[in-house]
Amino acid sequence: MDDLPLSELDAFTAIARERSFRAAARKRGVSASSLSDSLRRLEERLGVRLLNRTTRSVTPTEAGQRLLERLAPALGEVASALGQLDSFRDGPSGTLRLNVPTIVARTFLPGIVNRFLTAHPKVRIEVIAEDSFIDVLAAGYDAGIRYDERLERDMIAVPIGPRRQRYVTAASPDYLERRGMPRHPRDLIDHDCIIHRFLSGTSATPWEFDRNGETLMITPTGQVSANAIEIEVGAAVAGLGVMRTFEELLMPEVEAGRLQLILEEWVTEFSGPFLYYASRRHMPAALRAFVDFIKAEPQKGR
Template sequence: MMPDLHELDAFAAVARHRSFRKAAAERGVSASALSHALRGLEERLGVRLLHRTTRSVTPTEAGRRLLVRLDPALREVAEALADVSALQAEPAGTLRLNVPRPAARLLLAPMLAGFVAKYPRVQVEVATDDSLADVVGDGFDAGIRFGENLAGDMVAVPIGPPQRFVCVAAPSYLAARGLPQTPRELLDHACIGRRFPSGHRYAWEFQIDGELLEMEVTGPLVFDDDALMIQAARDGAGIAYVYEAMVREDLAAGQLAAVLDTWGAPLSRFFLYYSGRRHLPTALRALVDFIRA
């Protein structure tokens, strides 16, 4: 007859604590009940798993081998049961997100009011950060990143529509400096640069007929914030390379004009991502389902 899960769990608890008393307190049962379960397990397996004396409890060689294999399996079972229970639980608790500022403005901010209205027991903390922090290491539940080049143990969920970058400038700037016809002509223009917190300066990307071209541009202004880049472009300081979704109203109103529109950069999109190696909190599961819906 195969041992049951209760007996295996009892053995693992006693072997980890090396004490029937401590394991019993953890399980909320009596030490005698654990001792009885252990005797039944050893009889079924036909092997001694624990050395018992009046002063100590230690695993035998067979017990050590079983514990090494059993502990991860029991954790998997516990997480599976927690997942099932979570389906019935109302999402609650604090949800900490690490999000680049463009994603926070374009995608997250418009949906948060609806999310917290649906899940009033969830508190969302958003840290806007363009430095690509270590989400797991820094204690966040999830992050948002552009593109899906993530570590193999991370789960990526598309959030929002594909995003496109565009070059824009004020009509007054183009009237004074002329309209560039190819990306290489940008080298003769005042380009408003973007620098990441790491110190890396962003290269502008263009594509036509399947050809991908990266341009290292220069100019009098460099920012780490899209809003400042767009304002500088509106003021006629030069050409900016920004998310199209951020300048649609300016383009429609004529405050900005598109530059090199036929050389559009490849579309990409943002992804919500989180560790696939741990149990998903109910609040994060609710956000994932909200995004997918």
């Protein structure tokens, strides 16, 4: 074990995370065959099969999964420690991997990322936007962006983006003319609603309405359910139902007259998102630079 190369452990981690030799090779900038050779040598050294390989899939064995769970944080610490050497160079470098909700990727994050990369030309950023509730660190990300109720308590959280956001309800003028104007959230029980589905959920998420300290929960029903905001907004504009989502996503259609806000006394306001990451001694230089950049940025609604 004394001469076990870190490169072989890193190759195994990359393949196991991506579940693909080709995808891992693209991430590492090497050939798939070189990763395959590294994995073969590692399995021979350990005397244990770590990955099951077929022509269609790559999956960790039980031994491989246990090794991955223990190895990923350790390799992260090694990379972070090496990243500290960037302070002796001209500036931070390396790759910053972020997992963020789609609302964040669509609204304020592009501007922040563009300004950050302009200030730090040696840093690369990989952003994956999804609404699944995953363990971002176990999945190999350096940090994530989430809202209050989704933050793990053992993480460090830094405010990012707008500090207050709102959920609003809207429908097309044509739909409201045909079906009537809802005057109370309970009226939506008799209306077609456009439902946002999270990949991790099999049922519709209840809609929460707030007014003067009163909270109501309504379970929407309707013809359309999707996990893509383009489908949802398009359906609302086409007059297929009522939708409820982040104000930022609906205002362009409202201002253009294609959608109309309703139930405006029942707007739900909540705190904005946070960048979060693990507490550890060595932070990757790219992540440290990003955290410092976020802290220095003026934020709306402080």
